[in-house]
Amino acid sequence: MEFLAEYGIFLLKALTIVVSIVLVIAGVAAVSGKQKPNHDGFITVNKVNDDLDDYKEILEENLYDKDELKELEKARDKEDKEKVKAEKAKAKADKKAGKGAGEDDVDTVEVIKKRVFVLDFDGDIKASAADFMREEITAILTMARKEDEVVVRLESGGGMVHSYGLASSQLQRIKDKGIPLTVCIDKVAASGGYMMACIADKIVSAPFAIVGSIGVVAQLPNFSRLLKKHDVDFEMFTAGEYKRTVTMFGHNSAKAKDKFREDLEETHVLFKNHVTRFRPGLNIEEVATGDTWYGQDALENKLVDQLGTSDDYLVAACNDADVFEVSYEFKKSLQEKLGFAVQMGVEKAATRFLTIMNAQTHTKG
Structure with a gap:
């Protein structure tokens, strides 16, 4: 032992x-x-179309015998050829109608396939994901064309005003380049999350996703009575009447509280003006109460444009476009x-x- x-x-x-x-x-x-x-990082790109093809191929190999697979392959080849032919015919017609080109010019038309770039934003209270998103957007803007589209899968319950304001400004960069922007909400886009979402040309929400909370909140404890009980003095020195309004450790006067509420109201007005700018069809006074709605009710209130999951939207996009998931990672x-x-x-x-x-x-x- x-x-x-x-x-x-x-x-x-x-x-x-x-x-x-x-x-x-x-x-x-x-x-x-x-x-x-060391702030260097790298961009990773994943083609969603290839993932879907892999899923389909694996299932077909397990569901069909060899003869059935051969028939499927023949039918698919025929379908692909007809699709390419139709796309070329449409491109020729568009060029001829737009530029008055002759038949010789029309024969040289190349089909330009749409591309969809997908970003993920999972927002915490500080909108930390904006550090990655800004790099992803910068990368995408080096290649994106006006006929392409950017889709953001956004999940956030909001947080700090200035942080989400910056994140919203990053999305605005896409709009400024004339590139269509879609935001998909599968779970929640509230407060700062909706501040970002409303910038989009189109908002797609899952039926039971939580949307809205166009309001401002601030809360903090006050330990002044506890400190006083234990004979602990708290001194605060400022230059400027409103350098500090309310505090956690000292007595908060009625004037200080009124000023703090006034600041919150001003922020709320800015928030409402921001939403109104991008979604002018909203009755802002009805929805800017700080309340939230499920997706199906948010659609009725014009907070979103259509119902569906991000999976539905992107799988459908793969039918006519090349869909790429883009992400940025820091090297450490x-x-x-x-x-x-x-x-x-x-x-x-x-x-x-x-x-x-x-x-x-x-x-x-």
Whole structure:
């Protein structure tokens, strides 16, 4: 027993030393990483059409025998040829009607196939995903044409006004280039999420997705009575009457609270004007109450344009277009992986907690 106790103490000492060394290395790496930040990343592209073809091929191989597969292949080849022929005929007709080209010119027409670029935005309270989306949009705008389309699969219960304002501005870049923008909502696009969604030319919502919450909220605890009870003084020094209105630790005067409410109202007006600009058909005073609607009710209130899931929309798009999922990922050096692992873990946990708490305000039923 004495041997086991000593062995256990030895293991604890060894573990303590190892942990200490790791923390020192992580600290050095963090400092070094801050001096030479590495923000390089890379774009990945996945063609959705190929995924669908693979799914179909796997199922056909398991559902049909060899003779049936040969017949399917023949029928598919015939269908593809007829489709290409029809597309060329349409392109020729369009060119002839638009430019008055002769028959010789029409024969040289090339069919330009539409491309759909798909982005994912899963928003936390800080709209952190905007850091990736800005790079994805920059990449897409180097290639996208006006006959193409960008689809954003958006999920967010909202968060900080300035963060979602920036995320909305990233989507505006697509509109400014004259490229059609569609937003698909499968679960929730509320508050800041809807601030982003309303920019789109078309909003597609799942029937039970939660949409809306055109309102502004701010809440904070106040510990002034607790501090006073324990004889703890709190002093705050500012230059400028409204540098700080309400505080968590001191007494909040009626004037400070009124100013804070006034600021919230001004933000709400900006939010309503933003939504009205992009969806002028809305009765903004009816929907800008902070309430939310399920997709089917949101359609009746003109908050969205059609019902359906992002899967429905993209699978249908594959019939006539090449559909590409585009995503951006940061490269991380060893220093960053070691130095910021703990920091990022704590920060993500805190952000996740706040995001979940925020989402609770948009949960129906």
